[in-house]
Amino acid sequence: MKPTSKLSALSRREFMQIAGAGTLAAGAGSLPTLTGSGTAHAASSGGAALKGAQAENGSLIADPTKIPAPIDRTEAMTHDIELVAEERIAEVMPGVRHRFMTFNGQIPGPMIRVRVGDTVNLTLRNSEDSEDSHSVDLHAVYGSGGGAHYNEVAPGESKTFTFKATYPGGLIYHCGVDNADMHISRGMFGMILVEPEEGLPPVDREFYLGQHELYTDSTFGVPGDYEFHDRSMVREDPTYVLFNGAVASFTDMALGPLKANVGETVRFFIVVGGPNLTSALHPIGNIWSRYWPQGALANAPLRYVSTVPISPGSCLVGDMELPVPQSIRVLDHALSRAVHKGVAADLVVEGDERPDLLKAN
Ligand SMILES: [Cu+2]
Structure with missing residues (x-):
């Protein structure tokens, strides 16, 4: 074909x-x-x-190949990362439309790639035209709500919090509001990869x-x-x-x-x-x-x-x-x-x- x-x-x-x-x-x-x-x-x-x-x-379909490159540095660093909550109508299949909820207008949200020991300044901004509040709970974070208690944002609002990645893993992040099940179903999830200090096999x-x-x-x-x-x-x-x-x-x-x-x-x-x-x-x-x-x-x-x-x-x-x-x-x-x-x-x-x-x- x-x-x-x-x-x-x-x-x-x-x-x-x-x-x-x-x-x-x-x-x-x-x-x-x-x-x-x-x-x-x-x-x-x-x-x-x-x-x-x-x-x-x-x-909204995220490009599976558009991800950060493997980490080859040996020193820790600080990342400034912004996630934007966007609610957007898109097709599930031709002719079938739904109002999705996304991080950065893509499903899944962008893959975040850091290394054990790195510090992340994470900003969550909620678009002005959103209908709901949103937040982000990262399973790479020690702390209430995986960070969600620090970053829930109403439409048009923006909040920044800082965390240190202390353990390795391929870990989910997702919206953490009270009805997070519905927000995740509609697209608000992604992956944070915390590479071990020695990296992953190439x-x-x-x-x-x-x-x-x-x-x-x-x-x-x-x-x-x-x-x-x-x-x-x-x-x-x-x-x-x-x-x-x-x-x-x-x-x-x-x-x-x-x-x-x-x-x-x-x-x-x-x-x-x-x-x-x-x-x-x-x-x-x-x-x-x-x-x-x-x-x-x-x-x-x-x-x-x-x-x-x-x-x-x-x-x-x-x-x-x-x-x-x-x-x-x-x-x-x-x-x-x-x-x-x-x-x-x-x-x-x-x-x-x-x-x-x-x-x-
Ligand atoms: Cu949400």
Whole structure:
């Protein structure tokens, strides 16, 4: 199929053709090609399209490759970081709109990357046109509310607080107001990576994703503008389960797949905002060759684990080796969430075949 450069470029009819599911609009359809399709993806320009997606179409889908570089310094430093609470209307899938809540107009919020011993001056500013107050609770902070008690801001307000990162980890940050479950569902979460003093083992590429579930007053795929639905949230019965705020966000149905090459090792930073569902994260056709449960980087990683739990409010730091060309679909192996509710991302690995490892007979 023709590569698609941005989510909003797809008309609903085109989406339906790609999905091959005429019943999708009735909420009874499903997302196709659970295992992905290497040949179909091979010509996609998704990687390039991702870079300009936010600026071009106002999408909230964070670019998984737009993250701070690994830290190679040996001295502590001070960071001045600003997060801006922005409430914005965007598409969950073509024709389906919702008023999301974000940090910096993206889902997940920007990845913050510091080192043990660093000091962070964090400013939270709430946009003038926000309807709600917001705050930020960082699991990297010792103190009341993970900092949220120091930074709750009404629309138009701004507050700064300072904390020192004293322990390593891939850790969530999220809005910490009283109804934070609703704010997180609508997009207010991200990851702070506190690297250990010695750093992390080097890899060839890094990707950053955020899983969350969205509760609306409609059923999957029905076009329209939808309000948040508290009762569905309390029942833990989401309409959508998403990477980065959109259905099938990094597949040919939306922004196209992520890219890597045979022989590389790639690292995924995946934050699960939830607010309620524990992800069973699996890369189809590959394995987490090295991963740190709960993003707990002070501990030795586990090796060769296929499906890993990521509780809401926690993160995965996991590496994959890429010995063969393939299309890897990264998804929640609670499969109905992927097949019927939208959580899917593809990683296309290009390079020479390895018949010593895999061949058709
Ligand atoms: Cu909030």
